[in-house]
Amino acid sequence: MTRVLHCYKTYYPDTFGGIEQVIYQLAEGGIKEDIRSVIFTHSPSFENKKEALDNHLIYRVKTLYEFASTPFSYSAIRQFKKLAEDSDIIHYHFPYPFMDFMHFAAGIKKPSVVSYHSDIVKQKTLLRLYTPLMNRFLSSVNHIVAASPNYVESSPVLQRFKDKVEVIPYGLDKEFYQNNDPAVLQKWHAIFPNGFFLFIGTFRYYKGLHILIEAARNSRYPVVVVGAGPIEAELKSQAQRLGVNNIHFLGALEDSEKSALLQLCTCLVFPSHLRSEAFGISLLEGALYSKPLISSEIGTGTTFINIDSVTGLVVPPSDPAALRKAMDEIWNNPQLASSYGAAALARFESHFTADKMVKSYNRIYKSLLNR
Structure with missing residues (x-):
């Protein structure tokens, strides 16, 4: 031992x-x-x-x-x-x-x-x-x-x-994540029946959530944000000021709730824009559930997980327009999204x-x- x-x-x-x-x-x-x-x-x-x-x-x-x-x-x-x-x-x-x-x-x-x-x-x-x-x-x-x-x-x-x-x-x-309660799945599917973009993480300065809010302006798809942190009030104020009413702050959730949202989402979006984000565990969680990934190129592990145009899309950091374009591409091309998701799962199983x-x-x- x-x-x-x-x-x-x-x-x-x-x-x-x-x-x-x-x-x-x-x-x-x-x-x-x-x-x-x-x-x-x-x-x-x-x-x-x-x-x-x-x-x-x-x-x-x-x-x-x-x-x-x-x-x-x-x-x-x-x-x-x-x-x-x-x-x-x-x-x-x-x-x-x-x-x-x-x-x-x-x-x-x-x-x-x-x-x-x-x-x-x-x-x-x-x-x-x-x-x-x-x-x-x-x-x-x-x-x-x-x-x-x-x-x-x-x-x-x-x-x-x-x-x-x-x-x-x-x-x-993977066994840690296979805990979906059918009632929890049904609840979230009823709220977001047509899919949504999902962010999971702590609200910190380097997570790029302010960029995600800017990118979501005037979009027609739900953006679900799970987590909490020191800049939460600031982010909610930004969303309200910009009139982004399709972004949903759900707070910190139990594992069964997060697992259900991971299973139901259309794409895992991870807009961290500074190299304080050294890896990105949430990207692995998205890949584990066969979801396409969107992340920024910041010279860290995020682009080791998410390979551009293979497992998802990689955009320049701090660029709301580029992030919006990537989100639109995933949302409007279900077959492409499915292909990226399958590749993300395969990469997870071979590396992570x-x-x-x-x-x-x-x-x-x-x-x-x-x-």
């Missing part, structure tokens, strides 16, 4: 982002590979405690304060060191600057892997202060994993450490299953332990 300690700044149920989903898939999928996982994380809501989630354990330390989206805790270093002593592999999830500090403060000597999920894009001034620690941390770990070759080529940081970088795409477990991801990480774990 291989004991893996995952380290990231947040986890279920406090947040439900793409990185949290990847960690969950690794932890649960690892059971079949005889991998036992513990997740070390911060929480604003929970006191220090250990608890089970399905087949893995979570150890939370309470966040003392947060700065620049990074949680801090005085007790974290002591608890992290204790958990590391009982682990075979330390699996870090980057970016999380306090994690780099903990690595050195706890004197970690165990084999270590970093899943490099994203460059730090927004905090440019703080990045200059953090860079020496970041470079020292990435130099000290044994292996760095990126989720797409596109991101490796476009990231100055990964280029600097290219000799220890490997690509392992994110993967999803949870089983492939877990086996690839297990190979790295074993090589580090054998070394």
Whole structure:
């Protein structure tokens, strides 16, 4: 049995982002590979405690304060060191600057892997202060994993450490999504009987939802938006100001509701326009359901998932007119949309299953332990 300690700044149920989903898939999928996982994380809501989630354990330390989206805790270093002593592999999830500090403060000597999920894009001034620690941390770990070759080529940081970088795409477990309730399907089909464009994600500055709203002006098809986030009020105000009454903000939904909408939608639209969007788990979800995809070319994993004119359409970033043209093309050509959807599913099954991801990480774990 291989004991893996995952380290990231947040986890279920406090947040439900793409990185949290990847960690969950690794932890649960690892059971079949005889991998036992513990997740070390911060929480604003929970006191220090250990608890089970399905087949893995979570150890939370309470966040003392947060700065620049990074949680801090005085007790974290002591608890992290204790958990590391009982682990075979330390699996870090980057970016999380306090994690780099903990690595050195706890004197970690165990084999270590970093899943490099994203460059730090927004905090440019703080990045200059953090860079020496970041470079020292990435130099000290044994292996760095990126989720797409596109991101490796476009990231100055990964280029600097290219000799220890490997690509392992994110993967999803199809069984996790086969939970559609017929009553839920019927409900959404009655509301949107003729299809719709679907966005699923957290409302953040880089998701491009303001571009989607602009693109939807004077269109005749429904645009369904699932999620919540810090700019929600701003987006709703924009839609109202522009008179876009065919966009439907449904809020954060349960998995059964999202699965139903994924099954019923005409197309998964993903307008992220900045490279803070390093991959795009929602695109994988659309592909899993055989849906055509629309995304922007931002030099990251989105275009590793969505191949232009094969699995869907890729448009220039921050271009509402181009996005509208792509949406019109998908909506007006059902046969083309079906062809793209079939290709998206085929690409998902060949590149992006949870089983492939877990086996690839297990190979790295074993090589580090054998070394």
